[in-house]
Amino acid sequence: MTTPPSETLLAELQAILGPRGFTRDQAEIAPWLTDWRGRFQGRSTALLSPASTAEVQAVVMRCAERGTALVPQGGNSSLAGGATPTGDGSALLVSMRRMHAVRSASAEDNVLVAEAGVVLSAVHDAAGGIGRRFPLSLGAKGSATVGGLISTNAGGTQVLRFGPMRSLTLGLEAVLPDGSLYRGLSALRKDNRGYDLRHLLIGAEGTLGIVTAASLQLVALPGSRAVAWLGLASPEAALMLLRRIEGRLGESVESFELIPAAALQLVLERIPGTRGPLATTYAWNVLVELTGRQGAADAGESLASALMSALDEGLALDGVVAASEAQCEALWRLRDSIAEAERQGGPALKHDISVPVAAMPGFMESARAAVEGRFTGSRVIAFGHLGDGNVHFNVQPPDSADSEQWLARKGPLVTALVYDMVAAAAGSISAEHGIGQLKVPDLIRTTDPARHAAQRAIKHALDPAGIMNPGKLFP
Numbered sequence: 315m316t317t318p319p320s321e322t323l324l325a326e327l328q329a330i331l332g333p334r335g336f337t338r339d340q341a342e343i344a345p346w347l348t349d350w351r352g353r354f355q356g357r358s359t360a361l362l363s364p365a366s367t368a369e370v371q372a373v374v375m376r377c378a379e380r381g382t383a384l385v386p387q388g389g390n391s392s393l394a395g396g397a398t399p400t401g402d403g404s405a406l407l408v409s410m411r412r413m414h415a416v417r418s419a420s421a422e423d424n425v426l427v428a429e430a431g432v433v434l435s436a437v438h439d440a441a442g443g444i445g446r447r448f449p450l451s452l453g454a455k456g457s458a459t460v461g462g463l464i465s466t467n468a469g470g471t472q473v474l475r476f477g478p479m480r481s482l483t484l485g486l487e488a489v490l491p492d493g494s495l496y497r498g499l500s501a502l503r504k505d506n507r508g509y510d511l512r513h514l515l516i517g518a519e520g521t522l523g524i525v526t527a528a529s530l531q532l533v534a535l536p537g538s539r540a541v542a543w544l545g546l547a548s549p550e551a552a553l554m555l556l557r558r559i560e561g562r563l564g565e566s567v568e569s570f571e572l573i574p575a576a577a578l579q580l581v582l583e584r585i586p587g588t589r590g591p592l593a594t595t596y597a598w599n600v601l602v603e604l605t606g607r608q609g610a611a612d613a614g615e616s617l618a619s620a621l622m623s624a625l626d627e628g629l630a631l632d633g634v635v636a637a638s639e640a641q642c643e644a645l646w647r648l649r650d651s652i653a654e655a656e657r658q659g660g661p662a663l664k665h666d667i668s669v670p671v672a673a674m675p676g677f678m679e680s681a682r683a684a685v686e687g688r689f690t691g692s693r694v695i696a697f698g699h700l701g702d703g704n705v706h707f708n709v710q711p712p713d714s715a716d717s718e719q720w721l722a723r724k725g726p727l728v729t730a731l732v733y734d735m736v737a738a739a740a741g742s743i744s745a746e747h748g749i750g751q752l753k754v755p756d757l758i759r760t761t762d763p764a765r766h767a768a769q770r771a772i773k774h775a776l777d778p779a780g781i782m783n784p785g786k787l788f789p
Contacts, residue, residue, distance in 0.1 A: 394750030
């Protein structure tokens with residue numbers, strides 16, 4: 315059991331952090347007590363905003379001594395309530411937003427060292443400033459922070475080529491639950507000294523410590539870029555198309571996003587300034603991005619050649635290759651606006667799932683049929699990263715129903731059905747958004763007991779008092 319913060323502890327923390335780093339003003343704290351989707355509402359006596367690793371250490375040491383829980387928070391863009399404190403007010407909220415320095419960037423090492431509060435767009439800018447690129451992007455790049463991306467092992471649209479944050483994080487600095495400092499920023503490509511604490515902390519959602527800085531992998535800027543939009547008949551055709559393009563163009567394929575006609579239609583209806591890329595409506599669409607190395611063949615020519623072959627073979631029914639950067643961005647806007655277009659239509663069930671890549675086309679069709687067949691009037695919109703086996707499987711309530719009431723009554727049953735099908739396909743109920751508070755019961759129900767027991771043992775070994783982000787990953 316953790317202990318609520320005492321007045322003595324709060325006074326000590328205020329002395330450590332000063333007026334810019336400590337507040338008990340509930341009006342200032344309120345915006346950070348609700349998750350991004352508005353599902354969870356927490357409470358906290360104080361908001362702690364350390365400005366250095368030393369201050370984080372001092373905060374954690376004091377709280378560890380008294381058994382007071384801490385909830386780390388970055389940009390507060392969690393989609394599973396992972397950065398929201400519990401409702402009893404017993405935990406203190408620790409904002410990492412004041413730790414926003416890019417400590418170094420090296421083109422020779424292809425490494426950028428950023429503090430936990432640096433937002434993703436700032437990482438992109440800093441990498442570009444030295445002629446390099448950080449190859450991870452997502453819709454929340456203007457608010458998602460390095461610490462949050464690491465803690466949830468974020469993915470995004472370029473996982474197909476570069477992998478998630480786990481693959482792009484070369485080293486970490488983190489304060490452990492007893493206040494000790496893990497110094498692992500050296501970014502060694504080879505380091506075989508036993509257990510790798512870096513990989514324990516990545517994806518741990520702040521339950522094993524507070525990430526304060528990270529060494530991130532940079533890559534060369536591309537010499538050329540090409541983006542295309544294609545119409546197809548089925549997810550099966552999309553996967554065949556991906557493998558055909560990869561066979562011709564190799565690892566230059568960075569993104570391969572599968573989009574159903576229903577999702578595209580929502581965007582065209584609800585997002586001003588968008589328009590359909592093709593004259594005909596197709597059941598399924600693919601957005602593919604290719605980059606070419608400096609001095610290599612132009613990516614646009616390579617992609618156009620590959621797609622002409624796909625059209626000749628009937629894998630694609632129609633397609634267009636963007637002729638400019640503005641057209642590239644317009645095509646990507648169609649993909650990136652799906653979530654906003656859905657949100658404008660009211661609440662829906664969101665499932666961030668993965669199954670083996672080869673099984674995903676069949677899963678999308680069978681799971682849609684199962685949900686829409688059992689829950690009359692519901693509509694499934696499944697879209698996303700087909701190439702890495704991750705789709706966002708969203709379920710909208712029937713038009714005739716009160717959405718909130720339907721979700722309250724039917725939502726848990728729908729989610730259980732979807733997650734049972736995911737588990738039967740040897741998949742994951744959380745591909746890139748984390749478990750947070752939202753999925754804890756489903757994680758326990760669907761996860762292999764040996765895996766869950768080992769995770770509990772690790773949590774107890776590093777955080778025996780349970781002060782780090784209680785209620786996340788574990789009940």
